[in-house]
Amino acid sequence: MEKDYHVLSKKGAWGDQGDGTYVNPILPGDYSDPDAIRVGDHYYAISSTLHCSPGMAVLHSKDLVNWSMIGHVVQDLTSIGPEYNYDRMNRYGRGVWAGAIRFHNDKYWVYFFTPDEGLFMSTATDPAGPWEPLHRVWEVAGWDDCCPFWDDDGQGYLVATHFADNYNIHLIKLSEDGKELLHDSARIIHQYKGSEANKLYKINGTYYFFHSEVRAREGVEARDVMMLRSEHIYGPYEEKEIIHTHGKEIDREPNQGGLVQTVSGDWYFISHQGSGAHEGRPLHLLPVTWVDGWPIIGEDTDGDGVGEMVWGGRKPMNGHPATVLSTSDDFDRDDLKPYWEWNHQPRADKWSLTERPGYLRLHACQPIDKDNFFAVCNVLSQRTFRTVHNEATAKLEMGGMADGQEAGLCHFAKTYCTIGVQQLNGIRILKFNNSGTVIWGPKLTGTDLWLRSIWNMDGISRFEYSVDGMQFESFGDAYQLSWGHYRGNRVGVYSFNTESEQGYIDVDQFGYEVRGVDKE
Incomplete structure (x- = not known):
């Protein structure tokens, strides 16, 4: 019996089903603004990170379905500007936006804009870094929303949207080393409401300019995915819609993304879908077919030459095992694993993996604003996922705490919620804080503390604690995970002190268990 992939998706299935098929999303978490390329038989993708550090996530796959994070392009956000630093933390929802990755002259190239500071680029011989x-x-x-492109004669170009000027899309030549724009060459090649998500390709001698724009259909505005094509890079261009989008409640608007061709010659579209739900904008994979020289993304169900959303299908290639989505850490390395990101640029002297090997030591910082969790520096977090069962558990050792210090497990996006411990007058007390609404718990006499958050598809988290790692008790109220600042919800650990710079905690382990539905 043929699978109903849409039903499977609604039930919480995702990714590789273990039987040669896959279900969208292929990654059920916040991997927004993707772009993808193939080099040999390896596939690489990037994803925007906004105010999180390190910036611009890099992912790897062998089959376009099973992906893992392998690194970041930007190690220090202050190389973009001072507002990203721990003493300002003033770039929520901005920062590293959509970019593009390309392979040219035996190097990987990534370009991206930030909305406030400009256009940036970096190169690497290994996409895992160093960049x-x-x-x-x-x-x-x-x-x-920029994208570089090098033509057959070696001339480089950049396509980008000037959103502050009526969403005009410009095509500009690059210098030979790719580090300068030749502004005298700039031309506006397209303009429409909200036109962005730009990618430029040359396929079989024809230039294809991919983008999305906001159009009204049946009185409802949605982001439509368009393609322009021409025999000349400056046009004139023909235009065609290549996938219908029907709004966030129906197909979740696949739009931002990139086309990629497999070794066998098949084409696919890697995209995010932006619903503004607690998981953010998850990663999806759609097949691409070519008809009369135009790509059709998804499936043309009604014969109008325009695709529709596809919720699953046969994997592009077999022979690669399903990835077990694991983001746990026992901190036994001298660097953080790639799925960790700080909220803005951290204070380097306030965390360490070497002061006590096998532990993440988080020294307490004084917040910029003592009553604002979003002003707490050195909050280390990762993406939360939308699956049938999610369970994040942190084991803390509290022996190094000082008066005024608070530390624990947190969720945050538009709002925040913490379960942790605060030390007052030498006494440690369990504390729950839902965006300023505080519940105090019992005194804690030992030095070990386990903190846990459990949530499912609806994103309602419930919290537990344990003093022995075996017997857990509920504590605090239920908390609705949220979307905010163009990011899905984050889960992580924190440590701060409103009275001084004293105190630290050691994080022994962070376990994140993700479970989907049984394969059907």
């Missing part, structure tokens, strides 16, 4: 120090190509505000 060259970030280079600012253009100091400017109001631009986004």
